[in-house]
Amino acid sequence: MGSQKDRTAEWTFFETVARAAFANPFGEIRDDLDVVIGGAAPGSSAEEILQAVVIRIEQRINEMQRKGKADLRRYEGSRRDVLRTVFLFHLFHRHTENFDRLIQAQLKGGDSPSRVSFAKEVLHGLGGFGFIEEEAVRFFAVFYQLRRAFYFIRNGLVGGSLSMRSLRKHLWDCVFTHDMRWFESRLWDRMEDFSVLLLGETGTGKGAAAAAIGRSGFIPFNPATNSFTESFTRNFIATNLSQYSEGVLESELFGHRKGAFTGAVENHEGLFSRCAPHGVIFLDEIGDVGAPVQIKLLQVLQERIFFPVGSHEAKRFSGRIVAATNRPLEDMLTAGKFREDFFYRLCSDVITLPTLRQRLQEEPAEMDNLLDSVLSRLAGEASDREKQLVKNALKRDVGPDYHWPGNVRELEQAVKRIILTGRYQVMKGEKQKQDAADWLVLRMKEGTLDAEGLLAGYCGLLYQHFSTYEDVSRRTDLDRRTAKKYVQMGLALLKAR
Ligand SMILES: Nc1ncnc2c1ncn2[C@@H]1O[C@H](COP(=O)(O)OP(=O)(O)OP(=O)(O)O)[C@@H](O)[C@H]1O
Numbered sequence: 136m137g138s139q140k141d142r143t144a145e146w147t148f149f150e151t152v153a154r155a156a157f158a159n160p161f162g163e164i165r166d167d168l169d170v171v172i173g174g175a176a177p178g179s180s181a182e183e184i185l186q187a188v189v190i191r192i193e194q195r196i197n198e199m200q201r202k203g204k205a206d207l208r209r210y211e212g213s214r215r216d217v218l219r220t221v222f223l224f225h226l227f228h229r230h231t232e233n234f235d236r237l238i239q240a241q242l243k244g245g246d247s248p249s250r251v252s253f254a255k256e257v258l259h260g261l262g263g264f265g266f267i268e269e270e271a272v273r274f275f276a277v278f279y280q281l282r283r284a285f286y287f288i289r290n291g292l293v294g295g296s297l298s299m300r301s302l303r304k305h306l307w308d309c310v311f312t313h314d315m316r317w318f319e320s321r322l323w324d325r326m327e328d329f330s331v332l333l334l335g336e337t338g339t340g341k342g343a344a345a346a347a348i349g350r351s352g353f354i355p356f357n358p359a360t361n362s363f364t365e366s367f368t369r370n371f372i373a374t375n376l377s378q379y380s381e382g383v384l385e386s387e388l389f390g391h392r393k394g395a396f397t398g399a400v401e402n403h404e405g406l407f408s409r410c411a412p413h414g415v416i417f418l419d420e421i422g423d424v425g426a427p428v429q430i431k432l433l434q435v436l437q438e439r440i441f442f443p444v445g446s447h448e449a450k451r452f453s454g455r456i457v458a459a460t461n462r463p464l465e466d467m468l469t470a471g472k473f474r475e476d477f478f479y480r481l482c483s484d485v486i487t488l489p490t491l492r493q494r495l496q497e498e499p500a501e502m503d504n505l506l507d508s509v510l511s512r513l514a515g516e517a518s519d520r521e522k523q524l525v526k527n528a529l530k531r532d533v534g535p536d537y538h539w540p541g542n543v544r545e546l547e548q549a550v551k552r553i554i555l556t557g558r559y560q561v562m563k564g565e566k567q568k569q570d571a572a573d574w575l576v577l578r579m580k581e582g583t584l585d586a587e588g589l590l591a592g593y594c595g596l597l598y599q600h601f602s603t604y605e606d607v608s609r610r611t612d613l614d615r616r617t618a619k620k621y622v623q624m625g626l627a628l629l630k631a632r
Pocket of ligand 1: 336419460547
């Protein structure tokens with residue numbers, strides 16, 4: 136590489152790599168940049184495209200090393216910034232398999248941090264590129280965080296439908312912000328201030344999404360012990376708020392002091408005390424908590440402090456809060472069950488998980504993707520014959536238009552039941568609702584419903600689904616009396632079909 140033209144081409148290449156390094160790995164921009172960088176043949180798989188990228192970058196860097204130019208200390212300004220990112224990208228990709236093995240070892244090992252066999256090699260590599268030790272140690276921790284986020288988002292939330300692809304992209308932004316530069320320079324240890332609210336029907340994967348965020352927090356590396364300071368398994372604490380009565384809930388969350396109430400015979404540590412510094416507390420069914428706990432949680436969000444029951448001593452919470460509900464949030468806000476100040480504090484970001492039926496509508500192959508993932512989780516790698524057996528049973532027992540009210544959780548149960556009994560009988564009530572909906576759609580397609588019949592049928596279905604006239608009235612914008620009239624007509628119509 137001697138000419139000015141070559142040098143410009145080399146520079147453009149590095150700039151493209153730096154852009155790819157900062158792009159969301161679940162987004163299209165990154166996909167496009169990878170093709171440009173690696174020059175993989177059209178039709179290559181995602182692995183092949185990435186492999187080509189890694190090889191090309193390695194070649195360029197080897198060349199720089201041969202010329203003694205692969206050292207940050209030789210550069211300044213924007214060149215230095217670009218090369219810094221390129222070196223990081225290169226070293227990160229050289230060690231992704233090592234990081235994956237570490238993640239798997241930690242999953243098996245549990246709450247005490249696993250030793251890291253390859254840290255010295257990476258830190259030495261970073262030092263060789265001119266990173267000072269402190270920076271190298273921090274970037275090693277960021278590498279681990281990047282890989283955990285990728286691992287848990289990709290494996291925990293499978294599916295190729297558009298809505299799943301954008302969900303994964305959104306979750307990545309939740310961990311690293313939409314601009315990695317921002318994260319990298321200032322926010323890497325401050326993401327705790329960004330709470331997240333997950334919405335979506337039951338079984339859509341809110342818990343899985345929360346776990347992906349929770350396991351992807353920043354964890355510092357300690358070169359003296361050659362391990363990270365925490366196991367990521369300790370960094371995620373999930374709790375379902377609806378399982379506790381109001382009194383018990385406060386002490387579960389915030390702890391209590393001995394003697395705070397009858398039966399408090401010992402001091403008790405709550406979840407907020409147990410959460411690791413960059414950890415995540417997942418509050419599932421947040422829509423079920425009453426005003427007193429909402430106020431206490433608001434204080435945690437605003438001031439980062441809380442008081443154990445019976446104590447005046449403030450404790451600090453430095454983790455992140457992710458909450459979820461499957462209730463319609465707008466309804467709860469309107470009905471005053473959810474305090475607005477609490478709601479606005481809670482949702483730096485709101486993510487709505489797609490229903491399984493939406494995903495299947497967008498992408499019929501979604502079912503195959505999910506079945507592969509569910510089957511391998513339940514029974515290890517399934518053979519083609521076993522997969523076919525499950526698919527055939529589903530086709531026969533629920534059909535392609537089934538609306539999966541329990542979403543992926545229901546699908547998991549269906550697969551389990553098919554493994555045990557060879558069949559999946561949909562619950563009778565659900566089947567009836569589905570049949571009623573199918574019948575109505577059929578009549579619409581045939582054009583055999585008048586306007587009143589259409590409205591009545593729709594109101595009848597809504598009532599079957601939501602069970603109150605208020606819900607029907609709100610959703611149809613009819614006053615309650617009219618809604619009730621149409622519900623009754625509709626139910627009679629659906630019954631007589
Ligand atoms: N996209 C997905 N890919 C793979 N598995 C998924 C996906 N979505 C959900 N699951 C699995 O489905 C099951 C139910 O998901 P999860 O418990 O996260 O749902 P949820 O929305 O939190 O439900 P609930 O509101 O009832 O608590 C879990 O075992 C989860 O791993």
